[in-house]
Amino acid sequence: MTLYVYGLVAACFLGLGFVLQQDAAARAPVADVLSFRLLLDLVRVPRWLLGIASMVAGQLTSAFALMQGDLSTVEPLLATNLVFAMLFARRLSSQRLGWSGWAGVVLLSGGVTAFIVAGRPEGTDREAGPLRHWLVFGILAGIALVLVLIARHLELFKEPPLLATAAGALYGLQDALTRVVGGIYDSSGLTGVLMSWQGYTIVALAVIGLVLVQSAFEGGPLRMSLPSLTASEPLAGIACGIGFLGDSIRLTPGALAGEVTGLLAVVVGVFILGRHPVLPEGKQREIQETEAT
Known part of the structure; x- marks a missing residue:
């Protein structure tokens, strides 16, 4: 039960943090996209600092969750941050959820x-060897790099x-390494x-993930970035958990059907919520249109 409490509390902090960060990043200079200067500009914005504080609180709480249980269980719980983002964003937009929400x-x-019930994820002591470890790590980092290179054009x-x-893939790796560091701390302090x-x-x-996320928040409304971030992080985390951390899930035909159905429902739900009008539009586009006229 403690695992689920930590996971949902972390998702709440993350959802609030993303809403506050996007509201501030949308006002940043366009030239700062994909530049560390973006962080230097945003660090002077109180609302952004509050959003970062909330995100850090969420990440610390998620670290406690990862120490309590398996990555493949915690990651789907963290995906509910979009629900909390909807609730906080509703305060900004005054929109009701409606049937689609x-x-x-x-x-x-x-x-x-459905994923947790069908898969019954559990950790084991059988972590994969270095080759498999670096293979999964390299694939996810490579996917993130390719996405950034495409975006630049x-x-x-x-x-x-x-x-x-791309940021979600890196955050999934970060979650996996957080669990590894927790084990190192338990054994070696x-x-x-x-x-x-x-x-x-x-x-x-x-x-690096922070720069990517803030650049995404700056480039458009929250609905263009948060669904992709929310969907990709748990998928990357589950890939790491099963790929090299020794997590296991049931692989019977019925369990696989439930797991796939659950993950598809999560992805579809994320994108439906991400396109809901309750999520605030970015102000960057309005600023650019005003300057153009």
Whole structure:
């Protein structure tokens, strides 16, 4: 039960953090997209700092969840951050959920439940060897890099989904390494963590992911980026959990059907909610149109 509480509390903090960050990032200079200057500009915005504080609280709480259970169980719970983002964004837009909003909520929450019930994810002590570890890591990092390279050749308003998907892949890797670091801390303490490459890689992934997310938030409305981010992070995390952390799920025909159905429901629910009018439109487009006239 503690695992689920931590997971949902983390999702709540993350949802609030994303809404506050996007509201601030939408006002940043266009020239700062995919640049660390973007963070230097945003650090002077109180609302953005509040959003970052909320996101950090969510990530710390998710780290506690990861120490309590399996990555393949925690990641679907974190995907519910979009539901909380909807609730907080409703305060900004004064929109009601309506039938499409409630349909998205049911699909997302029902999909998470279906995946956990059908798959019954559980951790084991049989972590994969270094080759498989680096293969999964390299594939996800490579996907993120390709998405960023493609986005750089697109117009600004077409970039957010690709950048957010890339950030989600990196955040999934970060979640996996967080669980690894938790194990290192349990066995070797803080000294072991400081001597490991995983801790420093977590920081690097967090910074790069933050730049990608803020660039996505700056390039368009929240509905263009948050669905991709919310869908890609748990998928990447589950891939890491099963790929090299030793997580296992049931593979009977009935269980596989339930798992696939649950994941599809999560993805569909995420995208339905992401396109709901309750999520605020970015202000960057309005600023550009005003300057053009």
